[in-house]
Amino acid sequence: MSENAHDLRTIIRRPQDCSEKTIKTFIEMVAAGGEADAHRVEHSLPYTDALIISMIGNTIVGVSALLRPRTSYLKHLFECAGEPRMCNPYSLESCWLSVPPEHRGKGIWQHNNAAKRVYIGNRPYHSVRRVENKNVADLSKENVYEHVGKDFYSPISKDKLRLMAANHDLVFDPKKTFVYM
Amino acid sequence: MSDQKPDVKTILRRPIDCAPKLLQNFIDIVLIGGEVPVANLRRGVPSADMLFFAVLEKQIIGVSCLRYPNANFHKHLFEKAGVPEMYNPLSLEACWLCVKPEYRGVGAWSSIFKARTEYTEGRPTHALHRADNKLVSDPVKNMGYSQAGIDFYADTSDDKLCLIVKNHDPVFDPSKKMKYC
Numbered sequence: 001m002s003e004n005a006h007d008l009r010t011i012i013r014r015p016q017d018c019s020e021k022t023i024k025t026f027i028e029m030v031a032a033g034g035e036a037d038a039h040r041v042e043h044s045l046p047y048t049d050a051l052i053i054s055m056i057g058n059t060i061v062g063v064s065a066l067l068r069p070r071t072s073y074l075k076h077l078f079e080c081a082g083e084p085r086m087c088n089p090y091s092l093e094s095c096w097l098s099v100p101p102e103h104r105g106k107g108i109w110q111h112n113n114a115a116k117r118v119y120i121g122n123r124p125y126h127s128v129r130r131v132e133n134k135n136v137a138d139l140s141k142e143n144v145y146e147h148v149g150k151d152f153y154s155p156i157s158k159d160k161l162r163l164m165a166a167n168h169d170l171v172f173d174p175k176k177t178f179v180y181m
Numbered sequence: 182m183s184d185q186k187p188d189v190k191t192i193l194r195r196p197i198d199c200a201p202k203l204l205q206n207f208i209d210i211v212l213i214g215g216e217v218p219v220a221n222l223r224r225g226v227p228s229a230d231m232l233f234f235a236v237l238e239k240q241i242i243g244v245s246c247l248r249y250p251n252a253n254f255h256k257h258l259f260e261k262a263g264v265p266e267m268y269n270p271l272s273l274e275a276c277w278l279c280v281k282p283e284y285r286g287v288g289a290w291s292s293i294f295k296a297r298t299e300y301t302e303g304r305p306t307h308a309l310h311r312a313d314n315k316l317v318s319d320p321v322k323n324m325g326y327s328q329a330g331i332d333f334y335a336d337t338s339d340d341k342l343c344l345i346v347k348n349h350d351p352v353f354d355p356s357k358k359m360k361y362c
Contacts, residue, residue, distance in 0.1 A: 016228050017252045046227035047197040070197050090361065123361050167361065178359045180271065180304050180348065 008061070008108065010054045010115035015045055022060070026051055029063050033098030041096065049092055050119060054099075054112045062099040062108035064116060066092040066125065073156075077128060081149030081163040085171045090178070091124040097136070117144065123178075126165040130157070137162050186288040189237050191296035196227045207232055210244045214279040222277070230273055233296055235280065235289035243280035243289035245297060247273045247306070254337075258309065262330030262344045266352045271359060272305040294324065304359070305348045312341040321345060 015023065023045065031038035045051075047068055054062035071089060078087035094116065099108045129137040131151050139147055145164035152161055169176075196204065208222045225248060226232070235243035249255075252270060259268040275297060280289040310317045312332040326345040334341055350357075 014228070014249055014252070016225070016249065044197075046224075068195060068197055071195070072198075121358055121360065123359070176361060177302075178304065179362055180357055181360055 007056050008054060008106065008111050009056075010052060010111050012050050012052050012115060012119050014050055015048055018051060022051075022053070025060050026053065026063050026065075029060065029098045029100065030065075030096040032100065033096075035098070036096060052112055052116050052119070054108045054115075056103075056106075061103040061106070062097075062112050064097040064112050065095055066116065066120070067095050069093045076154065076156075077126070077163050078148065080152040080154045080161075082152075083149040086148055086165065086168050088124045088168055088172045090176075091126050091165065091168065092120065094125050094127040113142070120167075122167050124165065124167040126163060126168070129162045129164065131160040131162050139164060187237055189235050189242070189288045189292040191233055191235050191292045193296060193300060194232050194234065196229050196232060199232065203234075206241055207234070207244050207246075210241065210281060211277045211279045213281060214277075217277060231300060233293050235293050237284065237287065237289070242284035242287070243278070243293055245278040245293045246276055247297065247301065248276065250274045250276075257335065258307075258344050259329065261333040261335050261342075263333070264330035267329050267346065267349050269305045269349055269353045271357075272307050272346070272349065273301060275301075275306055275308040294321075298324065301347075303348060305346070307344060307346045307349065309342055309344055311338070312343040 013022075018026070027038050027041045027045065030036055030041045044067060045065075049066040049068050052064045052066070053060055069091075074089065074091065074093075075084065075087050078084050097109065097112070099112075126148070127145065131137050135141075139145055142164075144166045146166070146168075148163040148165045148168075152163075153159075154161060194203070199207070204226055207226060208219065211217055211222055212219060226246070229246045229248040231247045233245040233247075234241050255270070255272070255274070256265070256268050259265050278290070278293065307329070308321070308326070310321075326347045329344045329346045329349065332341050332343050
């Protein structure tokens with residue numbers, strides 16, 4: 001039976017609410033994307049805030065995640081970009097976006113991203129992209145982000161990196177917190 | 182001799198910011214309480230929202246946690262208590278409170294509770310305790326918690342349980358979110 005992209009839906013799950021099968025598929029799909037190896041994803045997955053899973057019917061056709069990064073790593077990123085005062089400990093890292101080649105061009109990336117933005121609301125978040133990866137490092141394609149400081153090299157990657165942030169104040173305001181309203 | 186209580190401090194750490202040794206220390210202390218299987222802790226601790234460590238003279242003497250429980254289990258609790266309409270997916274569970282026996286009575290419980298209250302200010306939280314555990318039930322009701330529904334038996338315990346909540350609406354309002362401000 002052919003897949004119908006009109007049946008595309010994106011669900012957001014905390015890792016503790018996912019079945020082992022879903023977790024396994026998630027890890028394999030991220031690893032196949034080539035931006036993170038399976039071992040690293042498996043290790044970090046319990047620390048994620050949410051997994052964002054796009055499906056056509058019952059088939060997972062794209063994934064991404066919101067990670068609560070290590071505080072020292074977060075500081076490192078903003079220092080490398082030359083904007084340490086923008087570092088916000090509440091910022092989630094948008095990462096591990098992967099859409100298998102056979103499902104590209106169906107609007108999955110957009111769908112996944114839109115669901116993520118609704119889930120995040122006005123919470124600060126950021127993303128690290130390889131500068132040479134023009135598809136995802138181009139800020140004009142995602143106008144919610146702003147380019148933080150300057151592109152940089154870091155020990156975490158051999159590639160030149162770009163830090164992008166959304167809902168961040170130019171200087172972190174420690175008085176701000178989360179209010180249920 | 183002075184009857185002043187020692188100066189117990191509570192520090193907050195997200196699991197991803199904890200060294201493996203510190204996470205193990207957390208688990209070991211919760212296991213002293215004898216109420217949580219080790220497998221639950223190994224699986225659940227990394228996905229906790231926040232870990233609390235009561236410290237006296239550089240020794241960790243007590244711990245606690247805030248976490249998002251598995252959604253099915255979370256719903257199950259409110260159904261068992263007879264108030265399914267109060268179920269709030271944004272509610273954090275306060276759990277795994279344990280103070281080393283040799284340090285009970287020095288203020289660890291109060292210190293953890295104060296830190297937890299400050300952290301969750303205005304945010305929906307819930308907790309589960311044995312209905313006959315008056316050591317817990319009476320003080321927490323003085324700290325803004327109230328019982329949700331009725332005492333009940335659940336598959337996870339041989340004891341009758343009491344579900345307590347704070348900042349929960351009588352009926353969950355899906356238009357309310359956590360906003361950063």
